[in-house]
Amino acid sequence: xxxxxxxxxxxxxxxxxxxxxxxxxxxxxxxxxxxxxxxxxxxxxxxxxxxxxxxxxxxxxxxxxxxxxxxxxxxxxxxxxxxxxxxxxxxxxxxxxxxxxxxxxxxxxxxxxxxxxxxxxxxxxxxxxxxxxxxxxxxxxxxxxxxxxxxxxxxxxxxxxxxxxxxxxxxxxxxxxxxxxxxxxxxxxxxxxxxxxxxxxxxxxxxxxxxxxxxxxxxxxxxxxxxx
Amino acid sequence: xxxxxxxxxxxxxxxxxxxxxxxxxxxxxxxxxxxxxxxxxxxxxxxxxxxxxxxxxxxxxxxxxxxxxxxxxxxxxxxxxxxxxxxxxxxxxxxxxxxxxxxxxxxxxxxxxxxxxxxxxxxxxxxxxxxxxxxxxxxxxxxxxxxxxxxxxxxxxxxxxxxxxxxxxxxxxxxxxxxxxxxxxxxxxxxxxxxxxxxxxxxxxxxxxxxxxxxxxxxxxxxxxxxxxxxxxxxxxxxxxxxxxxxxxxxxxxxxxxxxxxxxxxxxxxxxxxxxxxxxxxxxxxxxxxxxxxxxxxxxxxxxxxxxxxxxxxxxxxxxxxxxxxxxxxxxxxxxxx
Numbered sequence: 001x002x003x004x005x006x007x008x009x010x011x012x013x014x015x016x017x018x019x020x021x022x023x024x025x026x027x028x029x030x031x032x033x034x035x036x037x038x039x040x041x042x043x044x045x046x047x048x049x050x051x052x053x054x055x056x057x058x059x060x061x062x063x064x065x066x067x068x069x070x071x072x073x074x075x076x077x078x079x080x081x082x083x084x085x086x087x088x089x090x091x092x093x094x095x096x097x098x099x100x101x102x103x104x105x106x107x108x109x110x111x112x113x114x115x116x117x118x119x120x121x122x123x124x125x126x127x128x129x130x131x132x133x134x135x136x137x138x139x140x141x142x143x144x145x146x147x148x149x150x151x152x153x154x155x156x157x158x159x160x161x162x163x164x165x166x167x168x169x170x171x172x173x174x175x176x177x178x179x180x181x182x183x184x185x186x187x188x189x190x191x192x193x194x195x196x197x198x199x200x201x202x203x204x205x206x207x208x209x210x211x212x213x214x215x216x217x218x219x220x221x222x223x224x225x226x227x228x
Numbered sequence: 229x230x231x232x233x234x235x236x237x238x239x240x241x242x243x244x245x246x247x248x249x250x251x252x253x254x255x256x257x258x259x260x261x262x263x264x265x266x267x268x269x270x271x272x273x274x275x276x277x278x279x280x281x282x283x284x285x286x287x288x289x290x291x292x293x294x295x296x297x298x299x300x301x302x303x304x305x306x307x308x309x310x311x312x313x314x315x316x317x318x319x320x321x322x323x324x325x326x327x328x329x330x331x332x333x334x335x336x337x338x339x340x341x342x343x344x345x346x347x348x349x350x351x352x353x354x355x356x357x358x359x360x361x362x363x364x365x366x367x368x369x370x371x372x373x374x375x376x377x378x379x380x381x382x383x384x385x386x387x388x389x390x391x392x393x394x395x396x397x398x399x400x401x402x403x404x405x406x407x408x409x410x411x412x413x414x415x416x417x418x419x420x421x422x423x424x425x426x427x428x429x430x431x432x433x434x435x436x437x438x439x440x441x442x443x444x445x446x447x448x449x450x451x452x453x454x455x456x457x458x459x460x461x462x463x464x465x466x467x468x469x470x471x472x473x474x475x476x477x478x479x480x481x482x483x484x485x486x487x488x489x490x491x492x493x494x495x496x497x498x499x500x501x502x503x504x505x506x507x508x509x510x511x512x513x514x515x516x517x518x519x520x521x522x523x524x525x526x527x528x529x530x531x532x533x534x535x536x537x538x539x540x541x542x543x544x545x546x547x548x549x550x551x552x553x554x555x556x557x558x559x560x561x562x563x564x565x566x
Binding site: 012 | 274275278280315316320322348351452463464504506509536537538539
């Protein structure tokens with residue numbers, strides 16, 4: 001029988017940003033991310049639906065992965081400032097994401113109802129470590145994992161479109177522009193719009209599923225593939 | 229309208245036509261619940277936004293009103309229902325897509341009620357499915373005598389949902405694309421004997437059914453008991469079953485409830501059910517509001533609470549099960565609310 005909540009809690013939409021901060025992101029690209037994050041906070045706060053249900057977490061990855069913003073209500077936190085680091089290790093990103101998604105959602109409180117988490121994966125490069133990222137990805141997206149997220153991938157620069165398609169569970173996109181700053185801006189704008197429209201979709205205006213609708217003039221949709 | 233569409237409409241009208249009501253026997257006058265003098269403000273729970281716009285779905289010729297409500301006697305019972313457009317629907321200029329209906333053939337053996345929630349993915353048309361399917365299922369249910377229902381509740385409910393679905397599928401021919409999913413809706417229903425307090429076994433049970441995430445609750449002493457599992461512990465946005473479907477057997481849940489286990493039966497769309505399950509404050513508020521039969525204004529006000537993250541359409545239908553309730557002529561005045 002359905003347990004009735006004994007403590008007040010609110011339904012949440014957990015959103016995680018997995019942002020590549022490898023050396024290739026140094027300079028203008030990472031500055032563009034740092035400029036866009038406060039804007040993300042402002043837009044989400046102002047949107048009535050997303051402002052009530054969206055919770056945002058930010059993880060960075062290079063040689064290793066770090067949680068720079070635990071899953072948070074943006075009304076109560078400042079956005080982090082990201083710094084460039086070393087190489088690119090997708091395995092570390094997926095491993096950290098699995099831990100943080102579960103920790104973050106559980107941390108909201110027992111009995112809290114949540115929508116399926118979404119992880120936006122943003123990278124301008126390719127996996128450079130010896131670790132097997134496919135296995136870590138499988139564990140993150142395995143159906144038996146109660147908190148398994150939908151993964152949306154955005155690539156630019158030297159990102160490998162085929163790999164972006166493998167990582168995504170539903171949507172994968174490659175920025176058409178060769179200017180990394182423009183690409184970062186467009187990616188952040190697209191994921192902000194996705195958080196807003198998906199939040200409304202959860203509230204009965206839509207099919208309750210993740211919605212990502214990038215400008216077709218600025219992004220190439222990539223076929224999603226399954227990791228063998 | 230094309231000729232074939234007119235034929236579809238004619239068929240629906242024929243399906244909705246019920247046996248003529250018998251002439252009403254002379255009855256003692258009844259005293260109805262009255263609005264209390266002071267309105268009680270609904271609670272606000274959590275951090276709620278004041279930035280929702282209120283845009284009407286003016287381009288949609290199939291739109292519903294943003295509010296529908298009823299309160300009154302149906303057979304021996306007092307029933308109140310309200311359906312209110314969600315803040316997110318209004319913000320996005322999408323019509324209310326929930327619906328409710330009821331049916332009782334005068335002096336008939338059954339009161340039938342239904343609540344439905346049109347799927348948001350069909351934002352211009354699913355409310356038509358919700359309206360049509362609540363009316364059809366309530367109409368069909370009202371004609372099922374106790375002996376037939378109680379012999380095979382799951383079978384009868386499935387049969388009725390299949391029959392209503394066939395009409396809805398035929399109705400979808402009137403829409404471009406002829407896709408029955410345009411009318412997609414979840415639904416819950418209840419079959420209630422019209423003389424439930426008599427002591428015969430045939431009239432001591434209530435049958436409740438549902439397809440998808442609409443819910444039902446028993447209400448006793450302001451305390452809710454879910455009839456079905458309202459939610460798993462996984463993510464909220466998991467697509468479940470919906471009507472119309474050609475075979476409801478595998479997707480329909482059915483429960484047989486004891487008449488005497490509750491004071492009232494509540495049918496609710498997920499916009500209300502999630503709040504009942506997830507918020508002690510909402511549960512306490514609605515329990516107190518529905519502790520006694522409601523007027524239209526009381527019923528509408530009861531759904532006026534605000535809760536962080538609760539933006540969907542809200543629909544609830546409450547049947548107070550005491551046929552000799554406070555609205556009967558020889559009873560005391562309706563109770564005042566705190």
